Amino acid sequence: MNNFLYRSLEQQLSEEIEQGRWQPGDRLPSIRTLVQEQGLSKTTVMHALNRLEARGLIESRPKAGFFVRPQYKPMPVNAPSSNIVSSPAPVPVSVNAVTQELMCRSAAFDISPDAGTREALPPGLLQLNRTVARELRRQKGLHQYYDEPAGSQQLRDILARRYKRQGCQVDACDLTVTTGCQQALFFALMCLCQRGDLVAVESPGFYGVLQLLEGLGLKAIEIPSDPVQGMDLDVLAQAAEKWPIKACVVTPSFATPTGALMPLENRKQLLVLAEQYDFHIVEDDIYRELAFDHPMPPLQALDRQGRVILCGSISKTLSRDLRVGWVISERWREEIQRLKLVTSLATSRYVQQGVASFIEDGGYDRHLRRYIPNLQAQRDELITTIQYEWPMPCASSVPQGGLTLWLELPQHIDSMQVYARAREQDILITPGALFTAADHFRNCIRISYTHPWNTDRKAALNVLGGILAEINEL
Incomplete structure (x- = not known):
């Protein structure tokens, strides 16, 4: 293919869109017309x-063609505050019952879950499905055997190469395939902690980690997490000086719910603290590849003391339905594989090999190139809607990657009440109280921009704004 020709056409159409020849919603000339x-x-x-679609300038509509996509440019917004105590103490964890309901409803990543049932699969997932099905057909007699506990050698080789390109000192033998990232986090905490130990966590932080702490009988020390830069390391140092912290669970890149991105200097400082106070770090690396700009290397790439256990998955970048994750640690690999034998024995062989082939053939990176600009556009549209169409000002994070937005509502609004009212109309949000083991963030909510803002989801956003207006007037 002549690089000049396709780039020339791309530039021509891009300039015509920017100059207004093609307005948002306009249908571009058909492929046949452009060919002629x-x-x-x-x-x-x-x-x-x-x-052009990967850049977010146009969108493909099945059986209709390519259309100019609206470009949303949100105004600057106030970031939510880190409104929790600066001198945290250990607390036992008891996860809210609402968390269980949300986990059963895909963790509220879709504000209108019924809308997704009517959407066609994106091209990347169609290719992935074909690849997984092809690997299943190739299994023949292998379906009668368990896979090795560490997981598919092909998949581990491919993942190890990807992490090496990011600067990690990792070999395939250090990597164990798991049933999603939650199991990887479980294995890491099982290796590092015993019942009653203290674990530092981000606050607000991932409620899946709180569930694990509760199940393992561990206590949480909540460290304030800034919506822009992540965990407050000064507070972490104060807590480590006072309490015997065994592990610190952190998501350096686009932590849920805030979308915070920890700066490089902070990452280095975190490793210094781990060495100084003799604790290990469990790195949740699940969102890093969803950076709107170039992704930062994993925290483990900076680790030279074996302090970091890295946990990852394709569930957020590719598909939640394929429960394929991994945990990387040279020091703890034998214990991790023992835990896998005890808990789940093995992972689906054909799914692993399907994912490995999809990555190796370039399908995964092509999917990310298309998916990430869409995510950024969906983030902008969500922020714009909140700014201009909701009845009250809200402080909002503006994440530079990941999947979720963190909103701080007026102090008198209880997000659990908002959740209950919205749930009556089949609208799902995640109330802020779920992201803490203490009584914080009652006036905050998390909303995801994972899915396109189609008619149903836009209507759900407007209804949610109306619910907030009603509660605000009470």
Whole structure:
């Protein structure tokens, strides 16, 4: 393919969109028309259109063609405050019952879950499904045997190479495939802690970690997490000086719920603290590849003391339905594999090999190139709607990657009440109280921009704004 030809067409259409020849919602000329008008091959035209779609300038609609996508440019917004005590103490964990309901409803990543049942699969997932099905057909007699506990050698080799390119000193033998990232986090905490130990966590932080702490009989020390830069390391140092912290669970890149991105210097300081106070770090690396700009290397890439256990998964970047995750640790690999034998024995062989082939053939990176610009556009549209169409000002995070937005409502609004009212109308949000083991963030909510803002989801956002207006007037 002539690089100049497809880039020339891409630039031409991009300039026409920016100059207003094609307005948001306009249908671009058909592929056949562009082939005839430009004197190009169908492959060249398609490549130019796919690149424009990956940039978020246009969108493909099944059986309809390519359309100019609205460009949302949100105004600057106030970031939520880190409104918890600066001298945390250990607390036992008791997870709210609402968490269980949300986990059963896909963890509220879709404000209108019924809307997703009517949407076509994106091209990347269609290719992934075909790849997984092909690997299943190839199994033949292997379906009668368990896979080795560490997981598919092919998948571990591929993942190890990807992490090496990010600066991690990792070999495939240090990597164990798990049933999602939650199991990886479970294995890491099982290796590091015993019942009653103290674990530092981000606050607000991932409620899945709180569930694990409760199940393992561990106590949480909540460290304030800034919506922009993440965990407050000064407070962590004060807590480590006072309490015997055994582990620190942290998501350096786009932590849920805030979307915070820990700066490089803070990452280095965190490793210094781990060495100084002799605790280990459990790195949740699940969102890092969803950076709107270039992703930062994992925290483990900076680790030279074996202090970091890295946990990852494809559930947020690719598909929640394929429960494929991993945990990386040279020091703890034998114990991790023993725990896997005890708890789940093995992971689906054909699913692992399907994912490995999808990554190796370039399908995964192509999927990310298309998916990430869409996420950024969906984030902008969500922020714009909140700013201009909701009845009250809200402080909002503006994450530079990941999947979720953290909103701070007026102090007198109880997000649990908002959740209950919205749930009556089949609208799902995640109330802030779920992201803490203490009584914090009652006036905060998390909303995801994972899915396109179609008619149903836009309507759900407007209804949610109306619910907030009603509660605000009480």
